Amino acid sequence: MTPPLPAKRPLTTVDIAIFSIRDGRLCVLLVKRPSGKDEPYPGRWALPGGFVDLENDKSLEDCAVRKLREKTGVASPYLEQLGSWGDAKRDPRGWSATHVYLALIAGPEVKPEAGGNAPEADWFPVADSGVAGRLAFDHKDLLAAALARIRAKVEYTSLPVHLVDEPFTLTELQRAYEIVMGRPVNKAAFRKRILDAGIVESTGEFRGGQARPAELFRHARAAERLAYFPRTFSPRP
Amino acid sequence: MTPPLPAKRPLTTVDIAIFSIRDGRLCVLLVKRPSGKDEPYPGRWALPGGFVDLENDKSLEDCAVRKLREKTGVASPYLEQLGSWGDAKRDPRGWSATHVYLALIAGPEVKPEAGGNAPEADWFPVADSGVAGRLAFDHKDLLAAALARIRAKVEYTSLPVHLVDEPFTLTELQRAYEIVMGRPVNKAAFRKRILDAGIVESTGEFRGGQARPAELFRHARAAERLAYFPRTFSPRP
DNA sequence: ACAATAGTGTCTGTGAGACAGTATCCC
DNA sequence: GGGATACTGTCTCACAGACACTATTGT
Numbered sequence: 001m002t003p004p005l006p007a008k009r010p011l012t013t014v015d016i017a018i019f020s021i022r023d024g025r026l027c028v029l030l031v032k033r034p035s036g037k038d039e040p041y042p043g044r045w046a047l048p049g050g051f052v053d054l055e056n057d058k059s060l061e062d063c064a065v066r067k068l069r070e071k072t073g074v075a076s077p078y079l080e081q082l083g084s085w086g087d088a089k090r091d092p093r094g095w096s097a098t099h100v101y102l103a104l105i106a107g108p109e110v111k112p113e114a115g116g117n118a119p120e121a122d123w124f125p126v127a128d129s130g131v132a133g134r135l136a137f138d139h140k141d142l143l144a145a146a147l148a149r150i151r152a153k154v155e156y157t158s159l160p161v162h163l164v165d166e167p168f169t170l171t172e173l174q175r176a177y178e179i180v181m182g183r184p185v186n187k188a189a190f191r192k193r194i195l196d197a198g199i200v201e202s203t204g205e206f207r208g209g210q211a212r213p214a215e216l217f218r219h220a221r222a223a224e225r226l227a228y229f230p231r232t233f234s235p236r237p
Numbered sequence: 238m239t240p241p242l243p244a245k246r247p248l249t250t251v252d253i254a255i256f257s258i259r260d261g262r263l264c265v266l267l268v269k270r271p272s273g274k275d276e277p278y279p280g281r282w283a284l285p286g287g288f289v290d291l292e293n294d295k296s297l298e299d300c301a302v303r304k305l306r307e308k309t310g311v312a313s314p315y316l317e318q319l320g321s322w323g324d325a326k327r328d329p330r331g332w333s334a335t336h337v338y339l340a341l342i343a344g345p346e347v348k349p350e351a352g353g354n355a356p357e358a359d360w361f362p363v364a365d366s367g368v369a370g371r372l373a374f375d376h377k378d379l380l381a382a383a384l385a386r387i388r389a390k391v392e393y394t395s396l397p398v399h400l401v402d403e404p405f406t407l408t409e410l411q412r413a414y415e416i417v418m419g420r421p422v423n424k425a426a427f428r429k430r431i432l433d434a435g436i437v438e439s440t441g442e443f444r445g446g447q448a449r450p451a452e453l454f455r456h457a458r459a460a461e462r463l464a465y466f467p468r469t470f471s472p473r474p
Numbered sequence: 475a476c477a478a479t480a481g482t483g484t485c486t487g488t489g490a491g492a493c494a495g496t497a498t499c500c501c
Numbered sequence: 502g503g504g505a506t507a508c509t510g511t512c513t514c515a516c517a518g519a520c521a522c523t524a525t526t527g528t
Contacts, residue, residue: 003273005330008291009246012323012334036240052323054245054332059324084321084336086249086289087296093242095291097249097336099321171507188509189490196489211506212498231468231489234515408480425482426517433516448479449525471488471517 010086011096014063015049015139017082017146018072018103020123021163026179027123028143029071033136034119040092041136047143048121049098064101071121078104078162082146090138102146104162154180158199158227167203167216170194185233199223247323248333251300252286252376254319254383255309255340257360258400263416264360265380266308270373271356277329278373284380285358286335301338308358315341315399319383327375339383341399391417395436395464404440404453407431422470434464 018029028047035042048071057063061081069075079101086097124131129144153159160176174190194200201220206213255266265284272279285308294300298318306312316338323334361368366381390396397413411427431437438457443450 003271003276005248006288006290010249010289010291011242012247012249034240039240051243052247052332052334053243054247054325057325060321060334062324081320083318084297086336087299088291088294095289097289097297097334099323099334169507186491186493187507188492191508193490208499209506210500211504212500212508214507229489230471231516234467234490406480423518423520424480425519428481430517445526446479447527448477449481449527451480466516468489468516 008095011091011094012052013049013096013098014052014060014067014101015047015098015142016064016068016071016101016103017047017143018068018077018105019126019146019150019163020105020107021176021179022107022123022125024175024179025125027125028131028146029121030124030131030135031071032120044136045124045131045133046136047100047139052099060099061101064099064103068101068103072105074103074105078159082142082149085138085142098142100142100146102149104150104159106163106165150180151182153226155232156229158194158197158223158229161199161219161223166218167205167207168218169207169214169216170200171214173200173217181233193229197222197227197229199227245332248328248331249289250286250333250335251289251297251304251338252284252335252379253301253305253308253338253340254284254380255305255314255342256363256383256387256400257342257344258413258416259344259360259362261412261416262362264362265368265383266358267361267368267372268308269357281373282361282368282370283373284337284376289336297336298338301336301340305338305340309342311340311342315396319379319386322375322379335379337379337383339386341387341396343400343402387417388419390463392469393466395431395434395460395466398436398456398460403455404442404444405455406444406451406453407437408451410437410454418470430466434459434466436460436464 020027020029030045031048033039033041033044033046048067050067052060052063057066064079068077068079082100082102084097084099088095090096126147129147130140131143134140135143150159154177160180161173163176164173170191173194174185174187177190178184199220199222200217203216203218205216207216257264257266267282268285270276270278270281270283285304287304289297289300294303301316305314305316319337319339321334321336325332327333363384366384367377368380371377372380387396391414397417398410400413400417401410407428410431411422411424414427415421436457436459437454440453440455442453444453
């Protein structure tokens with residue numbers, strides 16, 4: 001006897017919370033929902049994402065990478081899965097489940113493309129647990145979860161190295177930490193922490209401003225994976 | 238114009254990695270795959286789980302709670318989402334996505350039920366990154382991820398409080414930590430860490446053996462959420 | 475008294491914070 | 502020299518580990 005496969009299956013999507021630092025603020029990339037009739041949440045801002053395409057997506061992560069590249073042109077960013085959300089009500093079109101990824105990219109190379117039939121896209125600064133406007137679906141919750149994740153991890157990992165462009169100075173990296181953490185950190189302690197972890201390596205070059213030039217660093221091999229520090233910054237809230 | 242919903246949708250399941258301590262070892266609950274014709278991996282052991290039932294499951298978490306209660310009778314265990322896995326190949330029946338949950342339960346109340354038409358179920362001790370036999374689907378990977386998660390969290394959270402029955406002594410709680418960590422911890426440091434965190438509270442009772450009676454504790458309110466300690470146990474491997 | 479387990483006091487080590495001090499650029 | 506930013510030395514503090522010590526039971 002052949003066991004029956006479920007005829008009714010959830011709508012299945014992948015959404016991505018893509019973060020970057022713009023003008024000294026942590027920002028998330030949002031796209032505008034299409035305004036066609038019967039479209040849910042027409043014109044609302046939402047996390048980029050869409051249905052999994054069983055013909056072309058080999059896996060959920062493939063799907064996330066593809067959508068990320070479409071939106072930002074970035075090929076290999078920091079990407080981790082955040083989790084999944086699924087229930088009967090979150091999409092008015094029916095029972096739906098979304099697999100949510102979190103991506104970090106370094107600044108300038110990305111200009112959201114609104115050309116062609118691509119949806120309008122823009123960077124929004126995040127404050128507290130989200131952005132100013134209302135988002136489509138339950139994306140407010142997804143965004144809050146993504147923010148909680150990176151704000152937790154910044155305390156004990158090297159995660160912000162993926163938010164700075166190479167080469168970078170330690171002061172720039174420290175700024176990235178501070179922007180994500182929302183509070184200043186001690187310079188001497190910060191430098192020891194980062195250098196001891198071996199996640200950055202000197203390029204040997206220096207960048208001069210109108211003061212003493214700062215040593216330039218790049219990601220070390222070890223930066224591919226997050227480094228876990230033996231202690232968090234303190235105090236933890 | 239109405240945008241088309243995808244006609245092809247992934248098979249969608251929920252799987253749960255349920256851990257408990259049996260005979261001083263960390264164990265995971267596995268169920269035997271049915272042996273019907275056309276069943277994938279007939280007779281293999283697998284994590285308990287199954288298709289999401291769009292009619293009866295209001296959400297993924299509801300589905301996980303239901304399956305957990307069916308297998309163990311435990312109503313409100315520690316439950317957290319581990320993540321989701323989805324690709325074209327992991328289930329021979331087609332493109333499938335599974336939402337994986339991790340549960341911890343305290344010992345004795347649970348006897349896996351093999352009666353009726355419920356599948357055979359049993360506890361398997363885990364070593365290193367999994368169990369001895371081969372598992373169905375990609376459940377070896379899911380189990381390894383679940384183990385990695387709890388082994389990471391035991392280093393800096395109060396997670397093992399969910400593996401001990403109330404009331405418990407601090408020595409019993411320490412044993413639970415040691416079983417999950419796979420190494421001994423210092424008694425004095427352990428007690429300070431736990432007591433300072435406020436995750437346990439004294440019952441005022443004592444349990445006598447053939448030596449000095451030990452103070453009995455229960456979970457404090459704060460134990461509902463995990464407590465995060467300011468430092469990990471050291472050394473981290 | 476002795477075995478056994480519960481619980482504590484004290485010292486050391488490590489890494490973060492505070493903060494002032496030195497170093498090196500441009501003007 | 503002075504302003505600006507980069508970098509470091511030194512002290513303190515908090516908390517984990519080591520380990521020996523005391524405490525309280527049953528036999």
